[in-house]
Amino acid sequence: MPTTRQVSLASRPETAVLPENFMMLDAATPPLGDGDVLVRHIYMSVDPYMRGLMNDGGVAYAAGFEIGKPLFGRVIGEVAESRNADFREGDFVYGMLDWAEWSVAKGGESLRRVDPALAPLSYFLGTLGFPGLTAYVGMMLIGKPKEGETVYVSAASGAVGQVAGQLARIAGARVVGSAGSDEKVRFITGECGFHDGFNYRIAPTVLEALRLHCSDGIDVIFENVGGENLDAVLAHANPFARIAVCGMISQYNLAEPYHLRHVKEVVSKRLNMQGFVVRDHAHLIEQFIEETAGHIADGRMAVAEDVMNGLDNAPAAFIGMLAGENFGKRVIQVGQDPNAF
């Protein structure tokens, strides 16, 4: 069995995540038992929810990482050896696996085969993976945009945001996005076909920017950021607007959370504000992949991904993503992709 390098949790961050919160270890992969599969990792997903799992006690819907143990997340890999009748050597698979070069996975529900003929393998961690499904759940099941309505998406060039905005555009809505650089805004208003966008880092305030870019108010909000962004959204929401609360990335590293000033608008405007977690909708993934692969193949949906190389760069990739360094879905390539040109 191969030895594997792993990214483990050295300590818990107090506020911002630091390089010293991680440690690199070499470990032996255990022998395969009945039903086990040896997976050679190719791509690892770098996701904001992992920040919550670094805290003591994790988050309301999942236990946290353990100190001294490898971090884990969504991984695409190739089956190198199998003692499971459902998986053969050479299959490409997807599962919640360690941040490592190799791992031994249980088959069953925890591992799913992916079809490399459908799209580049890394897409199954982004637009065709759980970030894409997150966008679908928030936009189509909660936001339900209608033709002619105004939709606003924050963190709009990111893994979830780019799909959320494009789904609303396909549904016929007028879509406005915000992002943290002019290049990101050019991507959403260019390739992604958003109708308008702004760079929140140079706007005087999000409140002012929304007054300008959503002058008819907002009917559907896809909230990825929280804090000042959510406050401004509450101020500009139209009566009966739907707010899909997907994430609050501006808050994850803060010791003291932002206090909303416009929260009373939820009552006076009769807003429908709903938080959600994608794992509750995991059963929709196969149907989602089929539909969305069609959008990509037909040129209706653009994809931006940000691939970094090498397991040793994983901590920096994660810290950088939380600070907005990524342009699109951030993944780390840790092994050779035989399907890449």
Ligand SMILES: NC(=O)c1ccc[n+]([C@@H]2O[C@H](COP(=O)([O-])OP(=O)(O)OC[C@H]3O[C@@H](n4cnc5c(N)ncnc54)[C@H](OP(=O)(O)O)[C@@H]3O)[C@@H](O)[C@H]2O)c1
């Ligand atoms: N509910 C669920 O099931 C679920 C599932 C997946 C993700 N999420 C949430 O969805 C959101 C987006 O996740 P993602 O995977 O698509 O990540 P992402 O957008 O690809 O990457 C994170 C982005 O957040 C933005 N950001 C960071 N700090 C910010 C701040 N203080 N203010 C405004 N923007 C900031 C940065 O973009 P800019 O340069 O544009 O600032 C950064 O690139 C996160 O809140 C995440 O927690 C929720």
